[in-house]
Amino acid sequence: MTKSAELSNKQQLVMDLLEKKPNPMSAYMILDQLRDSGFRAPLQIYRALEKLIGMGRVHRLESLNAFIACSHISCEKGGATAFVICDRCENVQEVCDESVSLFLAGLTQKAKFRASKSSIELHGICNACEEA
Amino acid sequence: MTKSAELSNKQQLVMDLLEKKPNPMSAYMILDQLRDSGFRAPLQIYRALEKLIGMGRVHRLESLNAFIACSHISCEKGGATAFVICDRCENVQEVCDESVSLFLAGLTQKAKFRASKSSIELHGICNACEEA
DNA sequence: CAATTGACGTAATGTTATAACATCACTATT
DNA sequence: AATAGTGATGTTATAACATTACGTCAATTG
Numbered sequence: 001m002t003k004s005a006e007l008s009n010k011q012q013l014v015m016d017l018l019e020k021k022p023n024p025m026s027a028y029m030i031l032d033q034l035r036d037s038g039f040r041a042p043l044q045i046y047r048a049l050e051k052l053i054g055m056g057r058v059h060r061l062e063s064l065n066a067f068i069a070c071s072h073i074s075c076e077k078g079g080a081t082a083f084v085i086c087d088r089c090e091n092v093q094e095v096c097d098e099s100v101s102l103f104l105a106g107l108t109q110k111a112k113f114r115a116s117k118s119s120i121e122l123h124g125i126c127n128a129c130e131e132a
Numbered sequence: 133m134t135k136s137a138e139l140s141n142k143q144q145l146v147m148d149l150l151e152k153k154p155n156p157m158s159a160y161m162i163l164d165q166l167r168d169s170g171f172r173a174p175l176q177i178y179r180a181l182e183k184l185i186g187m188g189r190v191h192r193l194e195s196l197n198a199f200i201a202c203s204h205i206s207c208e209k210g211g212a213t214a215f216v217i218c219d220r221c222e223n224v225q226e227v228c229d230e231s232v233s234l235f236l237a238g239l240t241q242k243a244k245f246r247a248s249k250s251s252i253e254l255h256g257i258c259n260a261c262e263e264a
Numbered sequence: 265c266a267a268t269t270g271a272c273g274t275a276a277t278g279t280t281a282t283a284a285c286a287t288c289a290c291t292a293t294t
Numbered sequence: 295a296a297t298a299g300t301g302a303t304g305t306t307a308t309a310a311c312a313t314t315a316c317g318t319c320a321a322t323t324g
Binding site: 076093103113117123127130 | 147168195214216218225227231235236238239240242243244245246247248249250251252253254255256257259262
C-alpha cells in the first residue's frame with residue numbers, strides 16, 4: 001500500500017490490489033476485483049499495468065501471463081530479477097542479487113548481444129509445500 | 133528434418149515445419165501453414181507441440197507465446213536452456229552450457245526449491261542487427 | 265476377447281491482449 | 295482568454311492464444 005504521488009487514481013488502485021496479494025494475478029482477475037472501483041474493460045487494467053511495470057513497481061510473469069507487485073525496493077532501480085515460482089501454492093520469490101546480473105552479463109557477452117529485457121522464471125515446488 | 137520413428141504423421145509435419153524455420157512460430161502460424169497438410173483446428177497443433185516439447189525437440193518461448201525447434205542435440209537430453217532473442221530479426225540463440233545449469237542450481241539452493249521447469253529468455257538486439 | 269492407451273476429429277468455449285477511436289483534464293505558451 | 299500539447303481515460307470491437315468436452319479409431323496387451 002505504498003503511496004506514490006506519481007500514480008493516477010486508477011494506477012494506484014491496481015497497485016494497491018497487487019500489493020495486498022502475495023500471489024500473481026492475471027489482468028482479468030484484477031479487473032474482476034476492481035469492477036466496483038470503476039474499472040469496466042481489460043484495457044484499463046493493461047494500461048495501468050504498463051505504467052506500473054515501466055516504473056518497476058510491478059513485474060510481469062511471462063510463464064503465467066500474470067502480474068505481481070515488486071517485493072524489493074531495489075528492483076525499482078532496474079536490477080534484473082529472477083522469479084522462483086511454486087506451482088503448488090503460487091508463492092513467488094524474487095531473486096535480484098549479483099548472481100543474476102552476473103549470469104546475464106555472461107550470457108549477453110557470449111551471445112554478442114545488447115539486452116533490453118530479461119525474463120527468468122523457475123517453476124517447481126517450494127520447501128514449505130514439499131514438507132506439507 | 134530429422135527423422136524419428138517415434139513421431140506420428142502429424143507430429144512429424146509440425147516438427148518438419150519448425151525445423152525449416154529459423155524463427156519462432158506461434159501455434160496459429162503453424163496451423164495456417166499446415167492447413168493443406170490436413171490440420172484443421174488449433175488443438176491438433178497444440179497436441180503435436182505438447183509431444184514434441186515433451187521429447188525436448190521443440191521449445192516453447194513463454195515471452196513470445198511461440199515455438200521453435202531445438203537446435204541442439206544436447207537439449208534432448210534434458211539440460212536447461214537459455215534463449216537469447218533478437219527483437220529485430222527474431223533470431224533465437226539457444227545457450228545450454230554449464231553456466232546456465234550452474235546458475236539454476238544456485239538459484240534453487242538459495243530459494244530452497246525443487247525445480248521442475250525453467251524459462252530463461254533474454255530480449256534485445258543481436259550483433260548482426262546492431263551493425264546493420 | 266475386453267480393456268487400456270494414444271492419436272485423432274470437431275465444435276465450442278475460455279483466456280489473454282490490443283486496435284481504433286473519442287473524450288477529458290491539465291499545463292504551458294501565445 | 296485562446297491555443298496546442300500531453301497523458302490519462304472511456305468504450306467497443308476484435309485479435310491472438312489456449313483448453314474443455316466429447317466422440318472415434320487403431321494398436322497393444324492382459
